[in-house]
Amino acid sequence: MLCLGFILLLALGSSLGAAFPRDALKKSCSLSKYQFLAPHELDAVQKMKDQFKNIMLLLDLKCHTKLFHRNWNTAELSVPDRMMLVEAELDLATATLGLPTGPMFAKTHQRPLAFLTQAQEDLRGCMATENPSHQPSRKLRHWLQKLEMAKKTETTGCLEASAILHISQVLHDLRCAALQERCP
Numbered sequence: 001m002l003c004l005g006f007i008l009l010l011a012l013g014s015s016l017g018a019a020f021p022r023d024a025l026k027k028s029c030s031l032s033k034y035q036f037l038a039p040h041e042l043d044a045v046q047k048m049k050d051q052f053k054n055i056m057l058l059l060d061l062k063c064h065t066k067l068f069h070r071n072w073n074t075a076e077l078s079v080p081d082r083m084m085l086v087e088a089e090l091d092l093a094t095a096t097l098g099l100p101t102g103p104m105f106a107k108t109h110q111r112p113l114a115f116l117t118q119a120q121e122d123l124r125g126c127m128a129t130e131n132p133s134h135q136p137s138r139k140l141r142h143w144l145q146k147l148e149m150a151k152k153t154e155t156t157g158c159l160e161a162s163a164i165l166h167i168s169q170v171l172h173d174l175r176c177a178a179l180q181e182r183c184p
Helices: 002-019 039-058 079-097 103-130 138-153 156-165 167-179
Strands: none
Touching: 039 103, 039 156, 039 167, 079 103, 079 138, 079 156, 079 167, 103 167, 138 156, 156 167
């Protein structure tokens, strides 16, 4: 009798396994580790930003695009839009931080670049599982077009300056994407 019960249990388990594929049982994406950033990560980003501001005083950049000046707030976007926004911001930030620089500034780039690259990978993993076919809202689509145009028309120095000087906003937007529901 016990043997028959065991066979029935195995048969039931295998039929349930076929009814619910393993992929359906995977945990959903979690960006919760970006809700509250570690102080040492924030310090490294701030140090890089401060050092870049000092370098900016020596440069005479003529930048025309103001990428991070938007007429809307990140909190107004849906969660999938927030994730797309942060992905684009992180793409810009990691691309510019990965560019060759002087030896002193290259050292300050290392920790923020590693952190932002990890966030970028985590976010991409989430986007692939959460809502891969999401179409951006009109607000976000317009900003993404502005970003693409800036990549084609602005100098590398302007793009780098924009990404580094607004890195705090990128981190805020990452936090908003991680919060999922509400965003301050």
